[in-house]
Amino acid sequence: MVLKSSFPEITTFGSLIRFALELENTAVGLYEGSSKTYPDVAALPLLAGVHRKRFQLLEQTRQQKLNEMILEAIHELNRNDYLVETDEVNGSPLHEVLKRAITLEEQSFKFYGDSARLAKSLLAEASRIFQKLAKVNGENVGTLNAIPV
Amino acid sequence: MAKLKVASERVDDRQQLPEVKKHYGVLKNYVNGEWINAESSKLENIENPATAEVIGQVPLSTAHETFKAVESAQEAWLEWRETPPISRSRYFFKLRELMEQHFEDISRIQVQEHGKAIDEARGETRRAIENVEVAAGVTSLMMGYTLEDGAAAGIDEEAIRSPLGVFASISPFNFPAMIPFWFWPYAVACGNTYIIKPSKQVPMTQQYIFELIHEAGFPPGVVNLVNGSHEVADALMDHPLVKGISFVGSTPVAHYVYRKCAENRKRVQAQGGAKNSLVVMPDCVLNRTVANMLSSFYGCTGQRCLAGANLVAVGDIYQELKERFIEGAKRIKVGYGLDETVNMGPLISGDAKRKIEGYIETGVKEGAKLLLDGRNIKVDGYPNGYFIGPTMFDDVTPDMTIAKEEIFGPVVSLIRVKNLDEAIDLIHSSPFGNAASIYTQSGPAAREFRYRVQCGNIGINIGVVAAMAYFPFAGYKDSFFGDLHGQGQDAINFFTDRKVVITRWF
Numbered sequence: 151m152v153l154k155s156s157f158p159e160i161t162t163f164g165s166l167i168r169f170a171l172e173l174e175n176t177a178v179g180l181y182e183g184s185s186k187t188y189p190d191v192a193a194l195p196l197l198a199g200v201h202r203k204r205f206q207l208l209e210q211t212r213q214q215k216l217n218e219m220i221l222e223a224i225h226e227l228n229r230n231d232y233l234v235e236t237d238e239v240n241g242s243p244l245h246e247v248l249k250r251a252i253t254l255e256e257q258s259f260k261f262y263g264d265s266a267r268l269a270k271s272l273l274a275e276a277s278r279i280f281q282k283l284a285k286v287n288g289e290n291v292g293t294l295n296a297i298p299v
Numbered sequence: 300m301a302k303l304k305v306a307s308e309r310v311d312d313r314q315q316l317p318e319v320k321k322h323y324g325v326l327k328n329y330v331n332g333e334w335i336n337a338e339s340s341k342l343e344n345i346e347n348p349a350t351a352e353v354i355g356q357v358p359l360s361t362a363h364e365t366f367k368a369v370e371s372a373q374e375a376w377l378e379w380r381e382t383p384p385i386s387r388s389r390y391f392f393k394l395r396e397l398m399e400q401h402f403e404d405i406s407r408i409q410v411q412e413h414g415k416a417i418d419e420a421r422g423e424t425r426r427a428i429e430n431v432e433v434a435a436g437v438t439s440l441m442m443g444y445t446l447e448d449g450a451a452a453g454i455d456e457e458a459i460r461s462p463l464g465v466f467a468s469i470s471p472f473n474f475p476a477m478i479p480f481w482f483w484p485y486a487v488a489c490g491n492t493y494i495i496k497p498s499k500q501v502p503m504t505q506q507y508i509f510e511l512i513h514e515a516g517f518p519p520g521v522v523n524l525v526n527g528s529h530e531v532a533d534a535l536m537d538h539p540l541v542k543g544i545s546f547v548g549s550t551p552v553a554h555y556v557y558r559k560c561a562e563n564r565k566r567v568q569a570q571g572g573a574k575n576s577l578v579v580m581p582d583c584v585l586n587r588t589v590a591n592m593l594s595s596f597y598g599c600t601g602q603r604c605l606a607g608a609n610l611v612a613v614g615d616i617y618q619e620l621k622e623r624f625i626e627g628a629k630r631i632k633v634g635y636g637l638d639e640t641v642n643m644g645p646l647i648s649g650d651a652k653r654k655i656e657g658y659i660e661t662g663v664k665e666g667a668k669l670l671l672d673g674r675n676i677k678v679d680g681y682p683n684g685y686f687i688g689p690t691m692f693d694d695v696t697p698d699m700t701i702a703k704e705e706i707f708g709p710v711v712s713l714i715r716v717k718n719l720d721e722a723i724d725l726i727h728s729s730p731f732g733n734a735a736s737i738y739t740q741s742g743p744a745a746r747e748f749r750y751r752v753q754c755g756n757i758g759i760n761i762g763v764v765a766a767m768a769y770f771p772f773a774g775y776k777d778s779f780f781g782d783l784h785g786q787g788q789d790a791i792n793f794f795t796d797r798k799v800v801i802t803r804w805f
Contacts, residue, residue, distance in 0.1 A: 162594075164418030168639055213402050217422040218598055218763050223590040223627060271587075 161224045163272055166265050167212045169232070170283075173258050174208060176236055177201040180254060183240055184247045191244070193293050197251075200290070204283060211279055220272045227268065232261045245299045252294050259287035316637040318411055319404050319507075323355035326502055326526055328364070329509045331371040332519025337526065338364045343499055348414040348645040349635040351683035355412075357502045360527035365494075365534035368523045372465040372492040373540045375520025380462045380490040382518075384438045387488055391435035394515040398428050401511060405504060409475050410636040412501045414644035414685070415599050417636050420476075427480040427508075429768040430786065434484030440791045441489055454803045460795035462490030463542040463566075467535040469556065471548045472647050473602045475501035476508065481772065482545040485790035487522060491542070494523045496531050500647055536560055543567060543793065545785065547604075549705075550731070550777045557780035568781035568793060570773055572705040573733030576609040577762055578722045578748070580739035581616040588738040588760070589623045595736070595762025597631055597643050597689050601709040602651075604778070605734050605756065605763050609695075609702055610713045611722045617715050621670070621693065624711075628671055628689040634678050645685040646708060652685040655708035659690060662701040662712070667692040673709060697725055705731070719744055723751055732775030734764045755779060 181198035188194060234257050239247050262284035269277040325342060327334045337358030345355040379387070398405065405427075406420040415423075433440075441460050449456030466486045470478045475497065483493045497505040509524050525531050535541050536559045543566030546556040550571030560567035577592055595607035612620050636644035646652045656674055663669055673688030687709055695702050695712040702712050716722045726735050736758030737748040745759045755774035756764035766772040771784035783793040 162418065162642070164421070165640070212421065213399070214425065216418060217425055218419060218594065218765060221418055221422065221598060222594045222762075223630075225586070225590065 161227055162222065163220045163224070163269065163276065164212070164216055166224070166227075166269070167208055167216070167276075170208050170261070170265070170280075171205060173232075173234065173254075173261065174201045174205040176234060177251075177254055177258070178205065180239065180247075180251055183238070184251075187240060188244055188247070191297060193297055197290060197293065200286065204286070207279065207283075211276055215273055215276055222272070224268055224272075227264060231264070232257055234258075244297075248294050248297060248299065252291055255287045255290045255294065259284050259291070262287065315635075316407060316410075316417060316639060318637065319407050321354070323503050323506070325356045326358060326506050328358070328360060328368070328526055329513070329522075329524040330364075330368045330520075331375070331523070332513070332517075334513075337361075339527075343528075345412055345500070345503060346648065347411050348647055349637075349681050349684040349686075351649070351685070355503055357499050357526050359499070360525050360531050362530050362534035362537075365525050365527070365531045366538055368494055368525050369465055369467075369535070369538045369540050371520045372494055372523055375518060376462070376464050376490075376492040379487075379492055379518060379521050382490070384441055384488070384490070387490065388435045388437050390515050390517050391431050391484060391488060394511060394517075395428060395431045395435065397511040397514055398424070398431065398508070401507075402428075405476055405507060407637060408504045408507050409501075410644070412503045413472065413475055414647060415636050416641050416644050417639055419599055420636065423474055423477045426474075426477045426765070426768070430477075430480040431484050433768040433787065434488040434790075437485075437488035437791075440788065441795065443797070450801045450803075454801060456799065456801045459798045459800060460489070460791070461798050462794065463796055464491060465494065465541050466491050466543045466545070466794060467494040467496065467541055468545040469496050469532045469535065469548070470498055470505075472498040472500040473599065473604075475504035478547050479505060481547075481785035482790065483522065485786075486794040487517070489791060489794045491794055492521050492523075494525055494535060494541075496525050496527060496535065499526065499528050502526050532556075533559075536563060536565070539563070541565060544569075545793075546570065553780055554777075566783075566793060568773065568783055568785060569779070570604065570785070571778050571780065572707075572731060573604040573606075573774060573778050574608050574703065574705050574729045574731045575606060575734040575736070575754075576611050576722070576726045576729075577607040577758075578611040578613060578719070578726075578735070578737045579616055579620055580719070580737065580741065580744055581614045582740045582744075583616065583738035583760075584740060585616070585619060585623060589620070589627050591760065591762045592624070592738070593627045593631065596711045597628065597709045598763065600643055600646055600687075602647060602707050603763075604774070605765055606707075607736070607762050608706065608710075608712065609725070610711050611725060612713060612715050613719060613722055614717065617713075621713060624713075625670060625691065628691060628711075631689050633676060633686055633688050635681055635684070643689070643709065645681075646687060647685070649685055651708070652687060655687055655706060655710060658701055658704070658706045658708070658710060662692050662695070662699065662710075665699045665701070666694070666696075667699055667701060667712070668694045670713075697728060703729065719747065723748070726752055726754070730777040733778035734758065734774065736760075736762050736764065755784070
């Protein structure tokens with residue numbers, strides 16, 4: 151299943167941020183939900199906190215950086231490249247939860263990497279933020295892979 | 300497999316953002332630090348242009364109550380001008396924080412009363428805040444200058460900037476949050492007091508912002524809000540205690556304001572209409588050019604003085620430019636601006652819609668070829684909204700009405716020219732001189748365009764040439780009457796007078 155809100159027909163800097171917010175929200179939900187099922191896995195609530203902060207950073211970025219000069223159409227992104235599953239994982243075995251989480255982090259890594267490239271000519275500050283978010287996604291994959299199943 | 304529960308329901312909400320309120324009641328005036336009911340019993344409905352529903356009522360205040368507001372502002376000025384600039388700037392720091400905290404509400408109210416897309420409204424709120432941020436630097440901006448021995452040996456000379464008294468602004472409908480902020484923060488930071496008259500079509504955003512101004516603690520009478528129509532505007536221009544007027548609107552009214560203020564010996568900056576050309580050279584980066592131009596022509600539904608109006612294709616770029624532009628325009632999603640996926644909202648009113656439909660009809664009658672027709676667009680869920688979809692004419696010639704007059708809607712006139720000289724001649728044939736843009740990778744062409752074009756705002760690969768708060772903003776020719784522009788250092792000059800002091804000590 152895809153995220154409920156995908157890109158509108160015309161992608162703009164605003165819709166990139168909006169999609170990013172939904173990715174972060176989905177990640178928070180995944181980690182919060184699974185940390186209740188697996189309270190002994192310390193990394194899960196930590197990752198929920200990481201994504202919650204990223205959500206706030208993106209909201210702040212939208213509030214402070216968005217103006218009409220950068221609301222132009224971006225056609226280079228293909229939404230099919232960033233689909234993530236949003237089906238509930240409560241009650242699933244831990245290895246399935248981790249698999250889902252790794253996929254989410256990898257898709258986010260790809261989304262932020264591509265967005266950083268596209269945002270570079272529109273808004274360098276946002277591009278840097280996207281790059282940092284992608285880097286953290288990569289680190290999160292490492293964290294998830296290190297969790298013993 | 301069961302559904303993943305999202306951390307917050309906000310994800311779903313963000314497709315259709317909630318309205319701040321469904322109905323805002325009868326608006327009030329804010330005078331001398333208090334919210335007061337207007338004396339006038341005349342009310343006009345405020346509509347949500349996406350739904351045509353009444354969302355509030357604005358009082359049409361009288362000249363008498365406007366005069367009272369002026370007198371209150373004058374009384375407040377006597378103390379405010381003696382408040383040190385650093386102390387005055389602190390109110391703006393507080394206001395800035397409040398506006399950040401209420402950023403989303405300010406933006407959503409704009410959408411509700413104006414119709415623009417939510418991201419456009421967010422951008423507008425940001426612009427308003429940036430003017431507060433710049434004005435908060437008044438301690439540096441307002442400094443005068445001194446020259447030791449400037450008059451003669453042992454005789455020093457200095458120039459001091461002083462506030463003048465009460466100023467006022469008369470604002471249009473298209474930027475309910477931002478436009479008053481081009482002026483009032485600078486005026487007040489410089490030690491003047493101020494009266495804002497918002498557009499009667501979009502008064503709710505300023506009503507909300509004035510709650511924040513009140514909370515920021517500005518002393519009573521320093522910033523005032525009087526709702527109404529031309530009676531309020533005329534009263535502000537007539538009252539001898541008002542030292543200057545800042546106006547934004549159509550050219551005929553800007554000219555009227557300019558003349559009336561001059562007759563009444565006031566300072567005036569009156570911004571008028573526009574007919575902006577976007578010139579596309581054969582060497583442009585076409586995909587980026589089209590993407591940028593779409594937001595210029597159709598952003599804010601074409602209802603901004605910096606919107607593109609004439610799309611000028613130079614030489615053999617014409618065919619490919621036309622095809623790409625149409626392809627992009629067809630992808631624009633029209634709807635209620637609080638739907639986060641919408642790119643373009645409705646027009647401000649039924650009258651505006653009918654006027655623009657009239658222009659489209661005129662274009663057809665005069666022989667232009669209608670490539671995209673935005674009339675009769677159906678927007679799901681909003682059958683009564685004042686929507687017109689992206690519209691585009693081809694084969695437009697410079698003598699046609701749609702090429703000459705300000706349409707103020709999402710209508711593009713595609714005009715073919717042979718070379719840059721012809722494009723510049725076309726721009727200069729317009730009585731307006733607000734903005735013009737060129738899309739090119741040629742430095743010499745861009746330089747020539749910048750040098751020769753007689754417009755107040757020039758874009759090079761930029762279609763919305765909106766000056767940041769620390770730069771001046773106004774047009775040339777019939778797009779502006781006055782000399783000092785809005786924002787930045789020009790605003791400081793407009794709202795202060797220079798006093799020269801020559802000193803010798805015996």
